[in-house]
Amino acid sequence: MGEHVVKLPDVGEGVAEAELVEWHVKVGDIVREDDLLASVMTDKATVEIPSPVEGEVLWTGGEIGDTLAIGSALVRVKTAGGEAPKAAPPPAPETAEVLPPVEAPKAAAPAAPKPRAPIPEQPLARPAPKREPVAMRRAPGEKPIASPAVRLEAREAGVDLRQVTGSGPGGRVTREDLEAFVARGPDAARSPGLARRTDITEIKIVGLRRRIAEKMALSKARIPHITIVEEVDVTALEDLRAALNKKPTAERPKLTVLPFLMRAMVRALAEQPGLNALFDDDAGIVRQHAGVHIGIATQTPTGLVVPVVKHAEARGLWECAVEVARLAERARDGTASREELSGSTITITSLGPLGAIATTPVINYPEVAIVGVNRMAIRPMWDGRAFVPRKMMNLSSSFDHRVIDGWDAAVFVQRLKELLETPAMLFVDA
Amino acid sequence: MEEIACRLLVIGAGPGGYVCAIRAGQLGIDTVIVERGRLGGSCLNVGCIPSKALIHVADEFEVLSTAAAGKSAFGLTAHAPKVDFAKAVVWKDEIVHRLNNGVAGLLRKARVKIVHGEARFRDGKTVVVETETGSTLIRAEAVVIAAGSAPVELPFLPFGGDIISSTEALSLAEVPKRLAVVGGGYIGLELGTAFAKFGAKVTVVEALPRILPLYDEELTAPVARRLHELGVEVLAGAKAEGAESGKLRITNGNGQAKKIAADKILVTVGRTPAVAGLGLEELVLDMDGRFIRIGERCETSMRGVYAIGDVTGEPMLAHRAMAQGEMVAEIVAGLPRAWDKRCIPAICFTDPEIVSAGLSPDEARAAGHEIKVGQFPFSANGRAMSRHAERGFVRVVARADHNLVLGVQAVGQGISELAAAFGLAIEMGATLEDIAGTIHAHPTMGEGLQEAALKALGHALHI
Amino acid sequence: MIEAIRDAMDVAMGRDEKVVVFGEDVGFFGGVFRCTQGLQQKYGASRCFDTPINELGIVGAAIGMAAYGLRPCVEIQFADYMYPGYDQIVSEAARLRHRSAGDFTCPMVIRMPTGGGIFGGETHSQSPEALFTHVAGLMTVVPSNPYDAKGLLISAIESPDPIIFLEPKRLYNGPFDGHHDRPITPWSKHDLGETPEGHYTIPLGQAAVRREGSAVTVITYGSMVYVALAAAEETGVDAEVIDLRTLVPLDLDTIVASVKKTGRCLVLHEATLTSGFGAEIAALVQENCFFNLEAPIVRVAGWDTPYPHAQEWAYYPGPARVGAALRELMETR
């Protein structure tokens, strides 16, 4: 004997519930297939529900006037047939997808009891902290060396063995290595004391860092750099700067060396326009620019950025200073627009106090020259009679030797030296 | 049509299939397994087990014949030994039968439902099985294709009559007087050697320049020499062309047409997936030529459909299928598993036997490793001498920088059992120092492994 | 949701006698889904009436009326039948203001029951929103609950622009999370179920965050809102579920803010995958949040096939398929 549950079928498109308006049977009645069981009313129609099976009514679900949900049980009928209603076929394939259960592997532990104390598992759902370095894609062919048992426990703990450095022979990862790795987590600080540090943290070269890398490589690959390092006596310049900085105002803020250098470059470039140019080496054309757009290499949290002071030739000392300060600020907080970060015809790079004695600056491709400012230091200089302390500052400038001969480069550097050593000349319109 | 619904359906009860089903059962997965032939697949019924049994009988018989011929090195004599091959086959069949029941018992213990019949896919999750009692529809949430492989049939040498595959060779009524073997791979040579020992005149026809091309020459030389001693004629670089009335037509090494008289022609030119009639064309499986393409979890290109064993390609070894089967069952149970084995050892049961695990010297160099190799001949091994089995050697290949063992190979009489040690060493990531630093029981052939490691380290003790 | 939609038209017709409602079977009968029940009885046959079966006629006539100065709110009985009217919608309604430099405009709403889940087969289950979002000049709105339906419909009727108002028919009677084997829950048992009396509006172009979350952003609309919530529940993934409500104009700020927070993005809709509106959302997320993405954007949608009948639940993106996608997203590192 079986029991058949007659459910309230879906009588109209998408109707959710129906009101029971009439019973055609009561408990104990014997119904034949297709005999009417009940009438229900939806807001669209009154519908009679015939019985799909033969048998005795065991239970009726609800009184006249009740609201029944589609799919809920309406009548239970004891069917004469032997087998109980066939097991419902597995749910439609959509839900039948093999869904690896989410809970931590511990729940479906293999039958064999684990002899060792279980390693604390990281629940799968917790996302690794966002800034954690991106796991390394498996280096091609290089399988981590570890015994099957250690490999199994690493999988159970959701650890990628390639991140764990093995202390065993041949770099084999021992159980202790794994447990230590799991215990302290991938990037926690090592215990104090001089333990050997063998972690390799991989940082993906993306975004800004990648663009810098590409540009540097391009520049080094294509441009045969010639670098000239020249000493400049900036004592006079410093005195002038100190004087000018006595009463800084909004339009005339404190001046650094930079504006003076920019003015000097403008003057020098006027005589050697070839250095204020872009060399399109693919097309074989050097485009000399009348406008002097000076790129100021600036260090920002995300890396080196080069905001550009446009038309330096048309800017006075203070204007240059104001523009440099504004651009530097925007570059550092990442609000500089694409337009402000491009279009330079020549670049200045300075490491300020870290400027070292000399550097070999990399030209900002496709420009043809770059002026590097080194650290200012007091050095003993021979003034013909004796060594006297002078404020010295080196300039390390690189030039594209394909289009600028050493001679021209040297002439330019000497002109800068001359202008900076006697800053007054900057204000004389020759 | 009767209908069954289950969580996991395994198609094929060969080593891969039945191991997968048993493991799934242990993990509480509602599993059904379908097999058209006998449980245990080719390996148990017409492959590994029966062939090793008959090889053993052949070895026993060879000892008697040697003694009868007065060639025993230790004074044994015997009088006109004979082999009742039919009785040997009965003994072999008995072993196979016991193993069939063993597998059936294991499956029952793991509460796996066995369906006997020919399976055919209707879609990725539904299979129709033609059984004697009519067809059954099986719906599953996950399916494992473990249909195994079958001997390759050459169009001009179709199986039937005197042209036989390894299957028929293991159930012959008697030892054929003259046996031609087409294909010098390990199956052809294992059986060829055995029948030679039973007294058959064996000729091996191999298209490539040398026998057992998968192994390097150093390893196969002892086998070639032994074949010669047993009177087996090996025609390398020769191509079989066809056969008429007991004669095998070939073109030999220098292009001449030849005829080889043979009572039976054994064709062993490889194996191919046995998926005809399975209805793979009903699915959208990405293939690698004849084989089903799988990822590192044995997953095919269709979600919820896995493939293990010979259907997934080389190396076609029973123990690879079993490892894959076990892993897939655990994956279906939701455990985090992926294929990360470092080595699958392979054994060739010729005389002498060959065992290979990991990379040979050539393979290691090809993979770009700086290596050091240590080799130890059994002629310097006491146990080998005491077993009159001095032919062959053990060879260890390790990285030059930190002595990590990349591969171990050996050839010698009765050394197949060393496969366990070789495999364990590589899988554990052993270095030469590990092996050298392990006390190897004396006197054993195994000591050869330790000595080979010491040799590679530059301070062998016994040579 | 049916009462909310009817309520919206009732309120709109009450406030402005220029509002008229017409379409097939919408007059005396009150619409095959009862969305216009009682409007003809209350406002007379001149403002709520049946039409011949001709979608081109319905939309074309509505454009003429709107140009005259009325505010038609017409019904296409099933979104699947809109194609004969598509030329009038695209070439005329969408462009009238532009081509006449504002001389003529057609403020109108075209309501269409949309989506599957009711065994409607290929001609009663389609989700054609992508055919409208691609058309300049049209706004496209997809409410997912009664409260939004009423507020959005009133805003749409009061809007000066032609608006396509797609009503997921599977949600007419109650929220549906894809578990078709469970009894249906009516709107009365859901917090967004009942709608306040009288006039209120929800601004067009503003999305709603249905569930705060930190692990992944699920961007969806219409019927899929409840599937997304169910999938988040069942997989334990802390998903932030955004209900777009309006597809054009799109609330990009809410999307970008969320993806920047979570770093992972799943786009979900019932309509077929290829060239679905999800492709537009994915493109926008890629353009605006590229450096914040930890994993590729994942789209879950209907298969690229006509909508089947018997295999409804193998087609309808349910919590299992969405859950699997969420899990895959979380595991991608």
Place this chain on the structure above:
Amino acid sequence: MTGSLRFHVPEPASRPGGAPDFSNVVIPEAGSVDRPAVDVDPKDIRDHAFSIIRVLDRDGQAVGPWTPPLGAEELVQGLRHMMTLRAFDARMQMAQRQGKTSFYMQHTGEEAVSCAVRVALSPGDMNFPTYRQAGLLIADGYPLVDMMCQIYSNERDPLKGRQLPIMYSSKAHGFFSISGNLTTQFIQAVGWAMASAINGDDKIAVAWVGDGATAESDFHAALVFASTYKAPVVLNVVNNQWAISTFQGIARGGAGTFAARGLGFGIPALRVDGNDYLAVYSVAQWAIERARRNLGPTLVEYVTYRAGAHSSSDDPSAYRPKAESEGWPLGDPVVRLKDHLIAIGAWSAERHVQAETEITAEVIAAQKEAERFGTLHAGGKPSARDIFEDVYAEPPPHLRRQRQQIGV
């Protein structure tokens, strides 16, 4: 507004609660409409578009020039077809109520139209039906089990569960695949006929549409093409008075009759009593012959009445008087043919009851057989893989990937 203009919206003769009123249906005497020669010039028979051709009179006798050359035995076969269709409808409507399928549409009161036209056609002719002409299949011997498998979308559904129930397709039985969208098939039928003519074939097409759906633009396009190319097609309008809740006046506009639509295009237009099996057969034969003799299309309006609901999701009592179906002046097709056969001594009430029980048993047997292969929500189902096939001739890569993703 103070202007003089008022908006006109036509109303049906009566609404729920009112008495049925068919006074606007003018019914001429049976046999009173003359039968023109098949090659008549359409201009000469303009008034046929406003009359109704009838053969069976009040006493069940066949009178007038349109009496068809059908023997008693053929008429009995016609009667059995109609009775089978009616029994089939009853069983399938109940099956829907029992949750065995999602949807069903009955033919109650219109059985004669599709059954009679089918027998007037020849093998190879192609019908382009709406969802209410299943008689075309039953009268052509299409297996009831296959129809039911389609309704149940079960394992043996010829359309693999893809289409809504009753949306059959059978090229072999001249039954074009039914679309859910209205009237799309009308212009397609004309295209098929044009092809037959281009190909120098002798097969004709038969287009079908309901009164309400004639409002679709597809109907207009069909008349233009049929008229311009004199396509060998019979254009049938089944005026059963109701389009769900909209009465035929809304679609007909001021034209008086649907047949009159043909006059504007120079297409001969006939109007026939849809519940008179003999008249339907005779008019169909006339139009078929005209098409087959390359004389071009004919528009035929079958005046009948949708006695039941639009579909299983509809209840007509909400928009028309409950008793309206009983009041239809042209009666019930099955009853009128039965009375005629009895009147000519070829049938009897007892044999009718006997036939009813036989036919009901036959339909139930077919139903049990079909249910062996499952119903919509239980038992054998088509596989989910069927979604991915027949989208294109060969599945393109993206579809292959998606089927791999679902894994069936």
